[in-house]
Amino acid sequence: MEVLEAIRTRRSIRKYKRRAIPPHVLKEVLDAARWAPSARNSQPWRFILIEDEDLKRRVAYATTAGRFLADAPLGIAVAVNTSVTRHPVEDGAAATMNILLAAHALGLGACWIGSYGSVYEDEVKEMLGIPRDWILLSIIALGYPDEEAKSSRLDLKEFVYVNKFGSKEGLERVIGLGER
Numbered sequence: 001m002e003v004l005e006a007i008r009t010r011r012s013i014r015k016y017k018r019r020a021i022p023p024h025v026l027k028e029v030l031d032a033a034r035w036a037p038s039a040r041n042s043q044p045w046r047f048i049l050i051e052d053e054d055l056k057r058r059v060a061y062a063t064t065a066g067r068f069l070a071d072a073p074l075g076i077a078v079a080v081n082t083s084v085t086r087h088p089v090e091d092g093a094a095a096t097m098n099i100l101l102a103a104h105a106l107g108l109g110a111c112w113i114g115s116y117g118s119v120y121e122d123e124v125k126e127m128l129g130i131p132r133d134w135i136l137l138s139i140i141a142l143g144y145p146d147e148e149a150k151s152s153r154l155d156l157k158e159f160v161y162v163n164k165f166g167s168k169e170g171l172e173r174v175i176g177l178g179e180r
């Protein structure tokens with residue numbers, strides 16, 4: 001799948017078929033994560049595959065909005081080492097996004113379960129044995145989709161200003177979009 005098509009058609013998927021993810025497909029997803037950019041190429045992430053059923057269920061139920069992970073074939077926790085990067089959140093988010101896009105391009109469905117700064121971050125870190133000076137940036141639920149993708153976006157022109165916050169003057173000229 002072409003990259004722009006993947007970006008436009010990816011949606012969060014929270015219901016999955018029972019079908020297991022073949023190792024070569026999972027490997028491709030993780031390889032995409034490895035190629036994410038990171039500050040000073042610090043590559044500060046580690047990806048923990050949560051495949052043990054009991055552990056996956058415990059992690060799922062520790063979260064506030066990620067219980068669907070319990071019925072996903074796999075979870076991937078993105079842990080970031082804060083002692084080797086000054087930008088652990090951005091680094092972890094970039095790797096997470098690569099995972100979501102690669103998963104979609106390979107026919108999988110996935111959903112980001114926000115974990116960094118959450119009330120359950122420490123509890124899940126403990127379950128997964130993540131060291132104290134690392135953050136748990138995200139948990140990703142992964143599997144073959146068993147629901148129709150939803151979600152929409154505001155019009156592009158709602159997001160873009162020219163030269164100054166709030167200014168739409170010249171939007172037509174710069175990106176071919178009307179100012180209203």
Ligand SMILES: Cc1cc2nc3c(=O)[nH]c(=O)nc-3n(C[C@H](O)[C@H](O)[C@H](O)COP(=O)(O)O)c2cc1C
Nearest residue numbers: 010011012013014065066111112113114115150151
């Ligand atoms: C930082 C972050 C945290 C998120 N946490 C959750 C979550 O805990 N549970 C969930 O169901 N979706 C979560 N999502 C997914 C968003 O709800 C979803 O991306 C948004 O509704 C847009 O839908 P789409 O991904 O289908 O375009 C999270 C997304 C981000 C970027």
